[in-house]
Every structure is written in C-alpha cells, then in structure tokens.
Amino acid sequence: MTPEMENAFAAIRAEYGADSIARVERMLEPGGSGRHPSQKAAKWIMPGLSPTPWHDPYAYDELAPVVRALEASHRAIKEELNSAWAGRREVFSDYEHYLTRQEDWQALYLFRGGGLVAESAATAPTAYRVVKEAAVETEKICPLLECHFSTLLPGAVIDPHCDLWNFSINLHLAVDIPDGCSITVAGETRSWEEGKCLLFDYSFEHEARNLGIHPRTCLLIDLWHPETTLPERRALVALITEIRRLMGEG
Template sequence: MTPEIDEIFQAVKDRHGADSITRVEEMVYAKRQERHPLQKDAKWIMPGISQKPWHDPYEHPEIEPVVRAFEAGHGAIKQELAAAWSDRNSAFSDYEHYLTRQENWQALYLFRDGGPVESSAALVPTAYTILTREVVEQGKLCPLLESHFSTLLPGASIAPHCDLWNFSINLHLAIDIPEGCGITVAGETRQWQEGECLLFDYSFEHEAWNKGDRPRTCLLVDLWHPETTAPEREALVGLITEIRKLMG
C-alpha cells in the first residue's frame, strides 16, 4: 500500500497489540482472499468473517438493541417519513450508489460523509434520535458509510451487485411496503414486513425491486459487522479514508 497506511496500522498496533489487526493486514497485503463465489465482485473481503449472507436481526448482542429500538419506533417513523415525503420532497435526492445513480431510487440521508445530516433532524426526528442514541453514539455505525431512508418508486429495480466489503453489515427497517416488493441476497429471496428489520451481508450479490403501485421505503443503516473488533474498526477507518484521499 503506502507509507501512510503502514503508519496508520503501526499506530493501531502500538495501542492495541501487535496481533490486533492481523486480519486487516492479511486483507490488504496478502493475495486475493478466498471468498464465496457470490462475493466475487466485492473489493475487500476480510478473512475470518462468516460467509453468511442473511443474519437473524436478533442474534447479535451488539445489534439487537438497535433492532428493537427501531422496530419500537416504527409507527412514529412512518408518520414522520410520510409527512417529509409529501411536504418537503426536495429533501430527497437521487440515490448515488458507488456503481450507479438512479432517479427512481430516492434517498433522505440521516448520516453521510462521516457525520450526521443535521437538516434531517427536524424532518424525521424519531429515526434521527434513535440513530444518534443507539447507533452513532455507541460506535455501531460504520462511519465510512451512511444511513438513509431508501425509497424505490413503483417499477424501480436495483440490479444484482456486490457492495464494497464484508466488514460492515446492512440493516433494513421496513417502513412502507406495498405488495410486489422483494430482495434477493445470495440467491435467497425475502420480503420486507412493515415494522420489522432485515439484516444481511451486502458483500454478497443482492438485488431488490418494487413491482407495486406506490413507493417502497426502508430505513437503511450501515453497521459494523459484529464479528469485527474495535482495533480492526479503527484500522479500517484509517485505511479506507487514506485510500479515498489517494483516489481524490
């Protein structure tokens, strides 16, 4: 990599121990890691993380309180989101995935570019408060990524793709789900149930669609994968931040 990345890694090892980020170093410096065929297009696969596409949202002690808080707040979140959509539609924007930008995939961001989107606090206060209290302040959000309301318009689809890496995991709270919607991860298709969460590893190939007659909205939260450690997370933030600087 670069001397700057070497220095970042050494600083983490000085604080946490020489073996604290072995898996991160293996990911960066070793040859391409063995991976599941349906992770083939992911950029980074950190070794030692379970090759498990779908997760029970309640199975991880770190994530379970987040799931319960969002599910408990679903009613208020749905009402606030509906008002934001109808009254202040300009707050939504075309979703910009690292692979594409889609006009029929709209987003209202709560966390982006390493920090909270404070303008969203007044629009969707329940979701913003839960995200801040249960996720951001607890260090569970992967700050390299984001949290947003994801709205697929009728007829929209998201083509099969892998996201960038396996060291974060994607939580979906189903907000408003018409008939005819679904998501497939690693060949297994599931439907969102309003007020409930889905949790999956999006380094596996996945796709989604809305064949219904109204928008489909979920709240998406990019969490650290629960099988990563605090030193690894520190090193990963430094690594990806430095790479993004180099890429401009």
C-alpha cells in the same frame, strides 16, 4: 501501503498487540482472501467473518439494541417519513450508489460523510434521534458509510451487484412496504415485513425490486459487522480514509 497507513497500523498494533489487526493485513495481501462465489465482485473481503448472506437481526448482542429501538419507533418513523414525502419532496434526492445513479431510487440521508446530517433532524426527528442515540453515539454505525431512507418508486429495480466489502453489514427497517416488493441476496429472495428489520451481508450479490403501485421505503443503516474488533475497525477507517484521499474523494 503509504507511510500514513503504515504509521496508523503501527500505532494500533502498539496499543492492542501485534496480532490485533492481522485479519486486516491478510485482506491486503496479494491475492486477498478466500471468498464465496456470490462475493466475487466485492472489492475487499476480510477473512474470518462468517460467510453468511442473511443474518438474524437479534442474534448479536451489539446490534440487538439498535434493532429494538428502530422497531419500537416504527409507527412514528413511518408517519414522519410519509409527511415529508407528501409535503417536502425536495429533501429527497436520486440515490447515488457507487456504481450508478437512479432517479427511481430516492434517498433522504440521516448520516453521511462521517457525521449526522443535521438538517434531517427536523424532517425525520424520530429516526434521527434513534439513529443518533442507538447507532452513532454507541459507535455501532460504520463511519465510512451512511444511513438513509431508501425509497424505491413503483417499477424500480436495483440490478444485481455486490457492495465494496464485508466488514460492515446492512440493517433495513421496513418502514412502508406495499405488495410486490422483495429483495434477493445470494440467490435467496425474501420480503420485508413492515415494522421489522432485516440484516444481511451486502458483499454478497443482491438485488431488489418494487413491482407494486406504491413507493417502498426502508431505513438503511450501515453498521460495523459485529464480528469485527475495535482495533480492526480503527485500522479499516484509517485504510479506507487514506485510499479515498489518494483517489481524491475527500
């Protein structure tokens, strides 16, 4: 722990109580916390969060409004996405996962680096508005991560991997889903249903594939895990921001 982290944690404990960030502190203890075998490659596992790979998108009062807003706007979101893909391909870029970069995995960012990507408002106005109103202004989005259109080209495969931690959770709106596409999380394979959302804990090993002949696009949003608390979220932002600073990442 650096002095900056210790000071941030002390301020949170002073405001919310001595035990308010105990789970975050336990996560940092030598040996970490227990984890499911399918989470073995994740960097951080905060104890006390449901060790469940797949979640019901409507099961959490905090997240259900985001799900409803995205699904209600699916038709407009798809039309705007397809228009951008056909006429403004330059706004998409190779997706740079923290593990790798893939040319057959394209991304258009709406939220990145702790804020909305303003230039995307003209390209995908409906998705931008919904994400801004339902997830950013309500502070449901995890500011440490991002929101983007994720397009897998025909034949693309995302190899099995775990993401960094379990204190955020990944919501997918199935925007444009051709035949031959699927996602596997902790050994269970599912398919996207166009216009509907999937929600899963990406600290569990997961992989995806497009074995069809058309691009597959989902809108991905990194949301706070609904079982985390406000003081924990503040502590986690302070922690990861300081770690990234020390690593020269910003």
